[in-house]
Amino acid sequence: MQTAQLVKEASPIIGLVGGTYFFTDSTVARGKELGLDGMRFYYIGRGGVLGDTEWPVVVSAFGFFAPRMVEKFWDSARQTIEPRTAGHAYVECARDFGRENFTEVEGLAEYCAAAEKIVAAVDPAGLTLFAAHSAEPLAEDLPGRAAQLTTLLREHRGSAHLVALIAVGLEPRIADALASEVSWKFHGWTLDDGPAPTEGDRGLKLEAEAITDRIVQRAFGVLDDQEQQALLTGLQGMSHAMPGAWSLKDAPN
Amino acid sequence: MQLEPFINEASPVIGRLGGAFYFTPETLGRGRELGLNGLQWYYIGRGGVLGDAEWPVIASAFGYFSLRMVNKFWNSARAVLAPREGGRLYLECCRDFGRKHYADVEGLSTFCSAAERVIAAVDIEGLALFAGLSSEPLPDDLPGRAQQLLAVLREHRGSVHLLAIVGVGLTAHLADAVRSADNHKLHGYEPEEMPVPTDADRALMVKADELTDQLVAKPYAVLTDVERDAFLKTLQDLDAAAVAE
Numbered sequence: 001m002q003t004a005q006l007v008k009e010a011s012p013i014i015g016l017v018g019g020t021y022f023f024t025d026s027t028v029a030r031g032k033e034l035g036l037d038g039m040r041f042y043y044i045g046r047g048g049v050l051g052d053t054e055w056p057v058v059v060s061a062f063g064f065f066a067p068r069m070v071e072k073f074w075d076s077a078r079q080t081i082e083p084r085t086a087g088h089a090y091v092e093c094a095r096d097f098g099r100e101n102f103t104e105v106e107g108l109a110e111y112c113a114a115a116e117k118i119v120a121a122v123d124p125a126g127l128t129l130f131a132a133h134s135a136e137p138l139a140e141d142l143p144g145r146a147a148q149l150t151t152l153l154r155e156h157r158g159s160a161h162l163v164a165l166i167a168v169g170l171e172p173r174i175a176d177a178l179a180s181e182v183s184w185k186f187h188g189w190t191l192d193d194g195p196a197p198t199e200g201d202r203g204l205k206l207e208a209e210a211i212t213d214r215i216v217q218r219a220f221g222v223l224d225d226q227e228q229q230a231l232l233t234g235l236q237g238m239s240h241a242m243p244g245a246w247s248l249k250d251a252p253n
Numbered sequence: 254m255q256l257e258p259f260i261n262e263a264s265p266v267i268g269r270l271g272g273a274f275y276f277t278p279e280t281l282g283r284g285r286e287l288g289l290n291g292l293q294w295y296y297i298g299r300g301g302v303l304g305d306a307e308w309p310v311i312a313s314a315f316g317y318f319s320l321r322m323v324n325k326f327w328n329s330a331r332a333v334l335a336p337r338e339g340g341r342l343y344l345e346c347c348r349d350f351g352r353k354h355y356a357d358v359e360g361l362s363t364f365c366s367a368a369e370r371v372i373a374a375v376d377i378e379g380l381a382l383f384a385g386l387s388s389e390p391l392p393d394d395l396p397g398r399a400q401q402l403l404a405v406l407r408e409h410r411g412s413v414h415l416l417a418i419v420g421v422g423l424t425a426h427l428a429d430a431v432r433s434a435d436n437h438k439l440h441g442y443e444p445e446e447m448p449v450p451t452d453a454d455r456a457l458m459v460k461a462d463e464l465t466d467q468l469v470a471k472p473y474a475v476l477t478d479v480e481r482d483a484f485l486k487t488l489q490d491l492d493a494a495a496v497a498e
Contacts, residue, residue: 051304060377060384125316125425126415128381135307166379167420214422
């Protein structure tokens with residue numbers, strides 16, 4: 001299979017499977033135990049792998065989010081918990097998502113091997129959030145490991161997409177407005193935040209998608225035919241084993 | 254002065270001055286007092302604004318350096334000093350460089366105000382190291398403040414350039430090889446680890462440089478032509494003062 005085709009087939013599934021743990025009941029409950037509501041645990045958890053840094057670094061690494069929203073949730077969450085501690089707990093939620101849903105999925109050992117090969121082939125330069133997540137140790141058990149690796153592949157594409165948008169000159173906020181109203185609101189933007197996207201912006205977004213694909217393909221290109229198949233089989237197995245309420249259209253951005 | 258020639262003239266000076274404190278005898282002496290050699294101090298000092306991150310985050314934000322080199326120096330320095338503390342102490346060396354050299358430079362107040370307006374106009378998304386350094390408080394004295402702002406503007410171009418390299422489809426390692434085959438020494442690679450760039454890679458590097466200039470120019474648009482003239486004049490005076498003993 002051409003790498004471009006592999007990336008085209010794999011990316012939507014990675015986007016869904018790799019981000020669903022963000023707001024599952026189990027994750028939100030773990031946050032509550034730590035004294036954090038869902039949004040605070042999301043920011044300090046997903047961003048906590050970066051370290052005890054100031055909120056602008058989190059804005060720079062996440063992209064898409066309104067800076068005032070990152071500041072509010074990051075700074076208030078930081079008063080409750082150390083970012084690295086929260087980051088470890090959040091990664092554990094990602095692993096637990098796999099343990100809760102993927103124990104019956106076949107081919108996870110081969111999936112993990114393929115995913116780890118991709119992750120090892122990534123040049124982390126410029127891909128901050130991916131780099132931070134990739135530094136966390138992988139779970140020993142296959143369902144946990146497979147789920148964690150899928151979040152890593154998701155952060156890889158996300159970090160690459162952020163770079164691509166800025167490279168084509170499209171503000172991530174505008175790209176977000178083009179993606180969906182739900183996503184735009186989730187990221188903290190309001191109608192007061194500025195101009196509606198133009199037709200030109202749509203063209204730039206397509207250009208950015210193509211660049212994102214090229215960056216992602218560079219790492220996925222290390223897989224041979226058998227490994228490509230193992231990656232897709234694992235992803236399809238996990239997507240079929242997702243909790244019933246989730247489908248591709250619900251994938252958080 | 255118009256934006257494009259201004260960027261062409263200002264960028265090399267900002268690059269030189271913003272990093273001029275990294276390896277001075279004073280900075281190295283401060284590192285030794287803390288128990289760090291020059292490279293450990295450089296990594297934990299420059300990267301410390303990012304927090305107690307693992308070394309891949311530093312590799313991602315710095316770019317160019319071999320992963321094993323970042324791993325070695327970041328982790329050994331972290332065993333001596335907490336990163337945020339290292340970042341703050343290194344920044345004080347930055348300010349001290351300004352205090353030593355810029356006390357007699359005129360126009361610093363105007364220069365600092367202009368630099369601060371440019372920095373406030375930067376979209377920080379994707380620019381981790383710039384975002385980290387620009388979050389640090391500025392000192393009240395003008396020479397120290399001017400040097401810190403120069404360091405922030407330098408990180409701005411550096412972070413943008415890294416983003417442009419990845420955005421055009423190169424990697425930092427390839428870009429490094431295009432720039433100079435000798436870069437392996439500085440960035441911790443064996444000569445045989447340096448890729449041999451193709452003509453296509455070289456063409457992408459030209460594109461990355463153009464994109465860098467274009468993206469770097471954006472926030473400087475908040476300055477008028479006259480303000481850019483004044484900024485450049487002070488920048489040149491600072492450049493002359495930086496090399497004077």
